[in-house]
Amino acid sequence: MSVTTSELPEERASSDTATLRSGSLGTADIAFFVVSAAAPLTVMAGVAPLAILLGGIGAPVGYLLAGLTLAVFAVGFTTMSRHITSGGAFYAFITRGLGRPVGIGAALLALIGYNGMEIGVYGLLASTTRDTLHSLFGTDVPWLPISLAGLVLIGYGGFRSIDFGAKLLGVLLVAETGILVLLAGGVLVKGGAHGLSLGSLAPAHVFVPGTAAVLAFAFAAFTGFESTVIYRREARDPERTVPRATYLAVGFLGLFYAFIVWVAVQAFGDDQVVRAAGKDPAGLFFTAITTYVGGWAADLMHVFIITSVIASLLAFHNAINRYALALAEEGVLPRRLGRIHPRHRSPHVAGIAQTVLGAVVVLAFWAAQADPYQQLLLWVNTPGMIGLLLLQLLAAIAVPCYFRRVSHQEGSLRTLVAPVVAAVLLATAIVLVVGHIDLFTGASPAVNTLLVIVSPVVFALGLPLAWWLRRRRPEVYAAFATEPAE
Incomplete structure (x- = not known):
């Protein structure tokens, strides 16, 4: 009688028979991965002030509108997740809706997008850690050792089991959101600078020229929320867990972002916050929390920004590894990348490859004497962000195309109306982001043009790759994203 992998002790299962640890993640665990990837504290302390500067006191509404758009997208997205169970998530959805050539292009785009979102953040880890050490201890340290130490730490976190990562992210997420809640409590108790105001919700303050820039920042703040479906194979009762985690993550981020930005406005007053x-x-x-809570809380915020960045890195690292695993199982990437650790049940070979890639990019920027924030973070992150927005748009378009061709019992609201509305809104978001790309990068027009075209070019390369696979590896092409991954 054959013995299934689930019956083998973890220590005895070989790399060839080991599988991902199914049933490990509940709704909260998956939500932790998604929300941690967004790095709420880093987004608020590092980016929200620019949103306020450009959009005025109506900036909180921009985050609500972005959250609402992505909630509409999630309707069709999660509906499709009940019908397509491949570990490839985005590219599997797009393949089934728009065809294999488009799906293969989407697979390349997913790899570039998620890697860009993670690897660039090693520059942010270096700059925030360096700034914190200088602020707290007056010491100056080079940025390269910090980034390399981060690579080792994140590589180890991805090597361990997925439930280990979920527990770690849970602790880090509580810390970073907790310090923001502490700030909010201080502001609310003391009534803000001049009393609490709802002026941020007034149409006259929302519909201003700077709102477009606020929306661009807001959509970027949600990047990575869609990765819930990547963990389907490790989720408990995935048909319920994955949609719940998606809506929980989007709802929490949208409301929390808007609330905290509103709190920041109250901390300085409607008439003073932009100044x-x-x-x-x-x-x-940091000024706000020092004023309303105390200097010790500002010091704590400095430390928690570092842990916020670490949490984001680990969340993206795990997502990348599972995309690489799915593509290795498909035969598009080398099969070796699909090996799973017999004890930890993690895609450890894909994790090692991703860590090596990150190290190569980090070392290349260091050798070029680049700034870890201005170049490594912004120049690598920006194409990743655009790539993930393009994937969301393609996935939204794929939903009605897929359901038009298959028999199902889903309502038209989920399979047609919501996806079409989401596609229009996401296309608008991409236009806003590209139109305000200089706000994200601070780079020259030539550099910005290059950063914008990276994602479309990578996607376009999928077409000749699809042609090559169809001619040279027809079995891989024929099976691409058509069967659930084992």
Whole structure:
């Protein structure tokens, strides 16, 4: 009688028979991965002041609108997740809706997008850690050792079991959101600078020229929320867990972002916050928490920004590994990348490859004497962000195309109306992001043009790759994203 992998002790299962640890993740665990990837504290302290500076006191509404758009997208997205169970998530959905050539292009785009979102953040880890050490201890350290130490730490976290990662992210997420809640409590108890105001919700303050820039920042703040479906194979009762985690993550991020930005406005007052943001955008939240809570809380916020970045890195690292695993199982990437650790049940070979790739990019920027924030973070992150937005758009378009061709019992609201509305809104979001790309990068027009075209070019390369696979490896092409991964 044959013995299944699930019956083998973890220590005895070989790399060839080991599988991902099914049934390990509940709704909260998956939500932790998604929300941690967004790095709420880093987004608020590092980016929200710029949103306030450009959009004024109506900035909180921009985050609500972005959250609402992605909630509409999630309707069709999660509906399709009940019908397509491949570990390839985005590219599997797009393949089934729009065809294999488009799906293969989407697979390349997913690899570039998620790697860009993670690897660039090693520059942010270096800059925030360096700034924190200087702020707290007056010491100056080079950035390269910090980034390399981060690579080792994240590589180890991805090597361990998925439930280990979920527990770690849970602790880090509580820390970073907790410090923001502490700030909110201080502001609310003391009534803000001049009393609490709802002026941020007034149409006159929302519909201003800077709102487009706020929306661009807001959509970027949700990047990675769609990775819930990547963990389907490790989820408990995935048909319920994955949709719940998706809506929980989007709802939490949208409401939490809007609330915290509103709190920041109250901390300085409707008539003073824009001036304060313009004077010291990087210090806006630290000034607020020092005023309303105390200097010790500002020191704690500095430390928790580092842990926020670490949590984001680990979340993206795990997502990348599972995409690489799925593509290795498909035969598009080398099969070796699909090996799973017999004890930890993690895609450890894919994790090692991703860590090596990150090290190569980090070392290349260091050798070029680049700035870890201005170049490594912004120049690598920006194409990743655009790539993931393009994937969301393609997935939204794929939903009605897929359901039009198959028999199902889903309602038209989920399979047609919501996806079409989401596609229009996501296309608008991409236009806003590209139109304000200089706000994200601070780079020259030539560099910005290059950063914008990376994702479309990578996607376009999928077409000749699809042609090559169809001619040279027809069995791989024929089976691509058509069967659930084992």
